[in-house]
Amino acid sequence: APMMAYLNAAAGMAAAACASSLDRLTDELEGASFDNPSFLLDRLSTLFLPIGGTSSELWNEATKRCIDVKDARFYSLLRWAADCASFSSDDSKQVSRGIIEKLRRLKREMNSISYSSYFYGAEHFAKDQPQLWKRCLDVALSMNEDDGIFPDHVHGPKLSKSSIQHNAYATTPQTVLPLTNMIRIAQSKGNEKR
Secondary structure (H helix, E strand, C coil), X not given: CHHHHXXXXXXXHHHHHHHHHHHHHHHHHHCCCCCCHHHHHHHHHCCCCCCCCHHHHHHHHHXXXXXXXXXXHHHHHHHHHHHHHCCCCCCHHHHXXXXXXXXXXXXXXXXXXXXHHHHHHHHHHCCCCHHHHHHHHHHHHHHHHXXXXXXXXXXXXXXXXXXXXXXXXXXXXHHHHHHXXXXXXXXXXXCCCC
């Protein structure tokens, strides 16, 4: 069981790293001028392989394999990556807005995969280990922040995502379950302060 918990944690960390890279790229593209279409191509090529030549054959094989083994999650990611990597430069400003929106959705999907990996590992293989529950909560809070659930200002200066007062506003189903389990673990260990 510990090995399965580690594997789920690794999957969650990989998806979270992808989401973080997408977030940085989106922030960079939002502040950029798209008068030069090659800028967008250069930035996208840092994360996505262009779908052409050898990579096109590999992409086709991977998508066919996903269909064969009925892996809808990875197939969806391949489709998203292909959509983000290919665009027409006819109207670079219009395309850039579409690409940024696709990157945001892909980040959301990566965060969802990260959350589900941490959650599955914690629920099935490490119920009494707070580390996976904490990572699950961190991803849920990040998704809430991206969805605009957190107010920008809460009775004063802007609070950070890690602030306890700020987290109190995040009562979504994705945050309640990890919090409940972290409280249960702290209570079972006699640590009432946590």
